[in-house]
Amino acid sequence: MERIAIIGTGNISHNHIQAYLQFPERCQIVALVDIYPEKAEEKKQRYGLTNAKIYSNHQDILNDESIDVFDVCTPPYVHAEISINALNAGKHVLCEKPMAASLQECDAMIDAANASGKTLSVIAQNRFTDAFWRLKSVLDCQQIGKVCHAQVDSFWWRGHSYYDLWWRGTWEKEGGGCTLNHAVHHIDAIQWMLGFPTEVVAMTTNVSHDNAEVEDLSAAIFKYDSGALTQLTASVVHHGEDQKIVIQGEKGRISAPWDKYASIAADNGFPVEERNIExxxxxxDSYQSVPKLTWTLHTGQIDNFLTALQTHGEPLVDGTQGKRSLELITAIYKSAMTRSIVTLPVQPSDPFYQTGGLVALAPHFYEKSSSVENFSNEAAIPLGKDMDKQG
Structure with missing residues (x-):
């Protein structure tokens, strides 16, 4: 039985709490921590967490031997501090995305996990969807031949007031805009499927949120050793919120939401009307042969995390995997800010690797024009369209 402390009880904590409650024989939430204790109390009452104690500071429970796991759901700028403190205190850590505010902090978290022998996992819940799980399985069968191109659309929409929350829309507290906080899941998914690129070039802008320092739209291209390219668009200005990944191979195309297409060439190279139906x-058949996941999204990842703890195995998304997503995002920001092609990996001597480096170099598209401590009501965080339906 793993005893869980939820650190940060804002909107995303709903997904974590609901997931843990699916596994009452494997875990129990015993602590809720928030700098606004009334928010923790609300979660306690809402979910009937009668055995959970409320705290206003994670430091108060570091030495509590009745707690096994710190589940970190705070704003990004304190992810590293809390996670490292917990690991050093002998706790396992599950940390929300983005993993940290810098690559230097990521490496410090990984080092703390290695030194303590405890498990560190980073949320990448889109890996635990049937759409991405099955797409990767079909891709791994190599039936479409060499990958030539991928299109990643991380299209979201957020109203102007979204960035009124005190920590959102600032480089220091949030660490970035839509590239970091919305496209991170699709960036993780494409690097999980295609591997790590060697070069990145990008542009960022803010076209619709003049109360945020950060970008609300970005476009990037990744280049791989094979010569293949991925084009990624991250946005919070797209009405209708549409997310997809399309992978083009030499022999055919596959995508999430699921679809497939295989062209046939005439003698002159132009496509003929008929397709390669075989x-x-x-x-x-490959797609349909992959069994559906028992648990999906946060519940699927928390199931995987609990299994890793109980079997002394490795979670699917460990600290190294979490860092890779942030490294690609860091490269996007560096390319946009320096107007250059960025070669990967980002080296420790690079200012963009170091804590505070990106914040110091980042442009302010706008300054925050208003700020609220908390919104009066908590709307559920949308996790995207159902990508499991047919395209």
Whole structure:
């Protein structure tokens, strides 16, 4: 039985609490920590967490031997501090995305996990969707041949007031805009599927939120050793919120939401009207042969995390995997800010690797024009369209 402390009880904590409650024989929430204790109390009452004690500071429970896991749901700028403190105190850590505010902090978290022998995992819940799970499985079968191109659309919409919350929309507290805080899941998914690129070039802008320092729209291109390219668009200005990944291979195309297409060339190289139905049928069979996940999204990842703890194994998304996503995001920001092509990996001597380096160099598209401590009501955080339906 793993005893869980939820650190930070804002909106995203709902997803974590609801997930843990699916596994009452494997875990129990015993502490709720928030600098606004009334928010923790509200979660306690809402979810009937009668055995959970409320605290206003994570430091108060570091030495509490009745707690096994720190589940970190705070704003990003304190992820590293809390996670490292917990690991050093002998606690396992599950940390929300983004993993930290810098690559230097990521490495410090990984070092703390290695030194303590405790498990560190970083939230990347989109890996635990049937859409991405099955897409990766089909890709791994190599039926579409060499990958040539991927299109990643991380399209979201947020109203102007979204950035009124005191910590949002600032480089120091949030660490970035839509590239970091919305596209991170799709960036994680594409690097999970295609591997790590060698070069990144990007542009960022803010076109619709004049109460935020950070970008609300970005476009990037990743280049791989094979010559393949990925083009990624991150946005919080797209009405309708549409997310997808399309992977083009030499022999065919596959995508999430699921679809497949295999062209046939005429003698002159132009596509003929008929398609390679034999290959499309094989791709469909491969897709349908992958069993559906028992648990998805945060619940799926928390199931995986609990299993890792109970079997002394490794979670699917460990600290190293969490850092890779942030490294790609860091490269996007560096490219946009320096107007250059960035070569990966980002070296420790690079200012963009170091804590505070990106914040010091980042442009302020606007200054925050208003700020609220908390919104009067908590709307559920949308996790995206159902990518499991057919395209």
């Amino acid at each position: 290959l499309e049928n094989r791709l469909e």
